[in-house]
Amino acid sequence: MNEKQVKLPNEHDKDVLLNIKDLKKYFPITAGFFKKTVGHIRAVDDISLYVKRGETVGLVGESGCGKTTLGKCIVRLQQPTAGALEYRFGEKFSDMLQLSKKEKFAAHRKIQMVFQDPYSSLNPVKNIFTAFDEPMRVHGMKNPEERKEKIAHLLESVNLPADYMYRYPHEFSGGQRQRICIARALCVDPELVVCDEPVSALDVSIQAQVLNLMKDLQDKLNLTYVFIAHDLSVVEYMSDRIAVMYLGKIMEIAKSKSLYYDARHPYTEALLSAIPIPRIEEKKGRIILEGDVPSPANPPKGCRFHTRCRKCIDICTKEEPKFLPTKDDPEHFVACHLAETVDPSELES
Amino acid sequence: MSEQLNENILTLKGLKVQFRVGRRLVKAVNGVDLNVRRGKTLGLVGESGCGKSVTAHAIMRLLPKAGFIPEGEVTYYSNEGTVDILKHNPKGKTLRDLRGRQISMIFQDPLASLNPVYRIGDQIVENIRQHNRVPKEAAMKRTVEMLKQLSIPQAEKRVLDYPHQFSGGMKQRVMIAMGLINDPELLIADEPTTALDVTIQAQILELMQDLQKKLGFTIIIITHNMGIVADMADDIAVMYMGKIVEFGSKREIFLNPAHPYTKALLKSVPVLGSGSNSRLEPIRGNTPDPSEMPEGCTFAPRCDFAMDICKTDPPNFDVGGGHMSRCWLCKGGNGQ
Numbered sequence: 199m200n201e202k203q204v205k206l207p208n209e210h211d212k213d214v215l216l217n218i219k220d221l222k223k224y225f226p227i228t229a230g231f232f233k234k235t236v237g238h239i240r241a242v243d244d245i246s247l248y249v250k251r252g253e254t255v256g257l258v259g260e261s262g263c264g265k266t267t268l269g270k271c272i273v274r275l276q277q278p279t280a281g282a283l284e285y286r287f288g289e290k291f292s293d294m295l296q297l298s299k300k301e302k303f304a305a306h307r308k309i310q311m312v313f314q315d316p317y318s319s320l321n322p323v324k325n326i327f328t329a330f331d332e333p334m335r336v337h338g339m340k341n342p343e344e345r346k347e348k349i350a351h352l353l354e355s356v357n358l359p360a361d362y363m364y365r366y367p368h369e370f371s372g373g374q375r376q377r378i379c380i381a382r383a384l385c386v387d388p389e390l391v392v393c394d395e396p397v398s399a400l401d402v403s404i405q406a407q408v409l410n411l412m413k414d415l416q417d418k419l420n421l422t423y424v425f426i427a428h429d430l431s432v433v434e435y436m437s438d439r440i441a442v443m444y445l446g447k448i449m450e451i452a453k454s455k456s457l458y459y460d461a462r463h464p465y466t467e468a469l470l471s472a473i474p475i476p477r478i479e480e481k482k483g484r485i486i487l488e489g490d491v492p493s494p495a496n497p498p499k500g501c502r503f504h505t506r507c508r509k510c511i512d513i514c515t516k517e518e519p520k521f522l523p524t525k526d527d528p529e530h531f532v533a534c535h536l537a538e539t540v541d542p543s544e545l546e547s
Numbered sequence: 548m549s550e551q552l553n554e555n556i557l558t559l560k561g562l563k564v565q566f567r568v569g570r571r572l573v574k575a576v577n578g579v580d581l582n583v584r585r586g587k588t589l590g591l592v593g594e595s596g597c598g599k600s601v602t603a604h605a606i607m608r609l610l611p612k613a614g615f616i617p618e619g620e621v622t623y624y625s626n627e628g629t630v631d632i633l634k635h636n637p638k639g640k641t642l643r644d645l646r647g648r649q650i651s652m653i654f655q656d657p658l659a660s661l662n663p664v665y666r667i668g669d670q671i672v673e674n675i676r677q678h679n680r681v682p683k684e685a686a687m688k689r690t691v692e693m694l695k696q697l698s699i700p701q702a703e704k705r706v707l708d709y710p711h712q713f714s715g716g717m718k719q720r721v722m723i724a725m726g727l728i729n730d731p732e733l734l735i736a737d738e739p740t741t742a743l744d745v746t747i748q749a750q751i752l753e754l755m756q757d758l759q760k761k762l763g764f765t766i767i768i769i770t771h772n773m774g775i776v777a778d779m780a781d782d783i784a785v786m787y788m789g790k791i792v793e794f795g796s797k798r799e800i801f802l803n804p805a806h807p808y809t810k811a812l813l814k815s816v817p818v819l820g821s822g823s824n825s826r827l828e829p830i831r832g833n834t835p836d837p838s839e840m841p842e843g844c845t846f847a848p849r850c851d852f853a854m855d856i857c858k859t860d861p862p863n864f865d866v867g868g869g870h871m872s873r874c875w876l877c878k879g880g881n882g883q
Contacts, residue, residue, distance in 0.1 A: 260744040406815040406829035435817035472749035474774025
């Protein structure tokens with residue numbers, strides 16, 4: 199075997215929990231009386247990503263880049279148009295999109311989601327107990343005493359008194375509600391939690407409480423997170439690896455440290471420099487991106503970022519760059535013609 | 548004084564704003580003293596509900612019906628004379644003349660601040676003609692020039708477009724153009740970039756700084772983002788529960804914060820590049836209900852340094868060099 203060959207994660211890696219392969223989600227654009235399909239919004243366009251057990255993978259990007267759609271595809275609130283979502287069930291590694299109805303139901307228990315807006319994701323006419331009780335009953339916890347005990351325990355684990363379970367959502371503040379939503383996601387013992395902007399609706403002083411709580415729970419319960427947010431500093435604080443998305447594609451994935459100090463994609467560089475840093479000592483020069491994000495219904499030809507890229511060269515307008523690992527770090531993937539990546543032929547299939 | 552004009556463009560003294568909500572009285576702004584230096588940028592930071600927007604609306608006298616100003620003083624020093632803003636009728640001629648010409652405001656949500664049924668150009672032209680006797684054509688020409696300055700491509704064509712044809716960032720540029728069209732001396736920007744993406748936010752902030760250099764107006768920028776004030780502001784006022792708890796130059800606030808709230812606020816946000824190793828230090832508890840304000844220092848229930856004396860309201864202590872802090876810990880003057 200060639201020494202230079204770079205190994206991509208596959209089903210034989212014991213610690214890979216979720217492997218997303220060439221996932222696509224297109225939303226049809228309809229027009230006219232007969233709702234004829236006239237085009238597609240390519241919300242998620244050919245994304246491959248793996249998530250290891252116990253790690254946090256951050257997804258960042260501007261609004262409309264498809265990060266929430268990708269999250270929803272992972273929990274299967276959206277049915278992907280094409281691609282595979284391979285998940286490790288015990289010893290077996292199987293595509294969740296090909297499961298039988300019964301297996302799908304069991305799979306839902308393993309993957310849960312925390313939503314962005316804690317005000318609209320709790321039913322105002324149900325108290326906390328009912329909100330927690332239903333999913334547990336549905337997923338086969340028959341003993342009511344046991345369920346109640348578990349709810350009390352869950353509330354305590356998110357630093358709320360157990361007797362709050364008989365209260366209604368309006369009695370809680372935003373931070374408390376988000377903690378309740380996190381506890382609710384955990385009530386069926388999931389392995390993977392997809393967190394969609396869990397702190398962006400919260401005040402700055404409350405954000406830190408929720409972020410720290412999520413980290414503690416991860417350590418305690420050995421959870422795996424897919425953490426979606428637009429705020430790169432929050433994502434960096436939470437994640438082991440960060441994927442930067444732009445117009446439905448992942449532009450770059452790297453360990454959070456190397457992404458900040460060693461960004462390879464011009465979009466990542468611009469995104470990093472656009473974030474206002476609450477310190478006044480070291481100020482880097484700001485890279486200002488021209489213009490707006492193009493429409494995902496009609497993404498630019500070639501590299502999707504070339505219309506706003508300051509390093510754009512001829513090839514960028516014609517050929518779409520491949521998403522490949524960099525030469526010095528096999529875990530650092532980038533999709534850019536200018537980045538030094540390994541040759542596709544060196545990849546082990 | 549060597550200069551003719553006052554060094555400050557706007558001063559607030561003991562400003563209070565209250566709202567009648569049913570039988571309750573909500574004290575949104577509770578005695579704000581503030582000096583805004585001419586030609587500089589003042590950053591007003593605080594969490595939601597701390598009264599920063601209400602303060603701005605009170606300066607413009609744009610409070611909703613339920614709101615009233617029981618006491619306080621807002622003085623505006625312009626090159627046309629001094630105006631005591633609170634003495635005038637909010638709907639009267641003096642203030643209508645002031646608003647939009649001398650002091651203008653950019654609101655948080657550009658979508659809600661533009662009228663969807665009028666063309667962009669007409670909305671800006673109306674602004675010009677409200678304050679100046681100029682023919683429509685001249686006003687339109689000026690509008691196009693202004694939009695060009697804000698780097699809106701094809702400005703001649705875009706003035707004929709309706710708001711829904713603009714993207715969020717473009718709409719906010721139109722709002723800035725509208726705010727600056729009458730060459731105001733003071734621009735109040737209320738969370739101007741909160742509804743925008745980070746890359747667009749960077750564009751807008753850069754633009755505001757460039758225009759300020761060119762036209763020399765004063766900015767009050769209201770935000771909850773410490774990063775934005777670190778970029779934009781010369782002076783920073785930190786607000787908590789209707790009071791300014793700390794005021795100072797940007798350097799002082801970031802390098803030598805004196806109030807425990809400012810310190811906690813700086814420690815509770817993740818900083819890009821510091822990674823996940825250093826743990827955030829959250830502020831305990833929640834912001835209290837503004838209708839049931841704690842007695843004494845309003846931050847005391849959440850403060851790590853709370854003492855017995857905190858039950859009485861701390862006055863403003865000078866920490867040195869115009870750096871003020873409302874905390875008993877700063878009594879000695881060195882801000883521990």
